[in-house]
Amino acid sequence: MPKHPDPSRRSERSRQAILDAARELVSEVGYGKVSIEAIAARAGVGKQTIYRWWRSKGAVIFDAFLALSEAEEGGMALPDTGDIEADLKLVMRATVAEFADPAFEGPIRALNTEIINDPDLAAQYRERLATPVDEAKKARLRSAQRAGQLAADLDLGLALELLYAPLFQRWLHRSGPLTPEYADALVDLFLKAARPA
Template sequence: MPAQNSSPSHSQGPRRSPTSHQAIVSAAVELAGELPYSRLSIEAIAARAGVGKQTIYRWWPSKAAVVLDAVLTWSQGDDGDLQLPDTGDLETDLRAVLHATVDELNDPHYDRPMRSLTVAIVEDAQLAAEYGERLERPLHQAKKARLHRAQLAGELDPEADLDVAVEMIFGPIMNRWMTRSGPLTHAYADAVLATALAGLRRRG
């Protein structure tokens, strides 16, 4: 008797093709840079990636999820970026970060895929949560950490809520970017930053 059915299953899990995965993600970023989100199709991603549609549906639940992974993979360079500059002067450091952010948001190569992802996030709460955990939260923590150091250094009111503080600085800028309610300039960023810090600084 072969006595072999002790192992209940072959249990080796799915074997995802890394080349296909990469091709899909790359194609998605490319296309997200060429088309608005609503005209970005899974069919086009599959065709561009040289992949069967089913390979996308097998691994991602929706177009939005593909775009999330695509943008995350694409901006992976940010992963090491989890440390904000710290020259000792908070406003200087934040100004540098904000200027870089504004420059990115004004660069179509960044703006277009990011805007696609944002459309998906505004529409889909599930995806927003996923995005929050995987990209937004680490960035938020890095910003908060910088503010925390400033707080310890006496640059900020010791009672300030730093989560709110981060949003005071970045929220108006992201909102202006999303809704295009005005030009997104360094000067605007500086004004936002100055006002926010004025409100956050140690009070006599």
């Protein structure tokens, strides 16, 4: 969250309008063509209002994306029914569906375009978004380790890369279909690697 000196309701409404405008414009015209001017016009605020809270276009769009992610997840904990296979298939089917959804598509591509080329934004992304989400995922894997469903010596960071990176790359390069069957096959192969020997 950016610091803003006046945390009144009016200020919060402006902030929300700016984030909504940023997200809509990215989806409509693509990251490259969005300008601070267009965001300000759409949100009904002056450019200076945006620059008071954010240092760049990339920073606004990053917060717009972060707000979306927070609203969607409603708490980051993964389901824990005691069955790691069922829980991971549920989560990965939902994640695949999210990547295949045009409403997410635009902002997530815009964010990735930025973080590829901006090491500072990549660091912000890790700290503010990726790391908290990864910790929630690791908590579920740890619970499965305690239940004897995953190997006790599994490297959880590497395990998360094995589970999520294939989907991310397939989506980014548009190199294959994003289907429930794909989610299931990915979880099955992941579990072969992650189960106790």
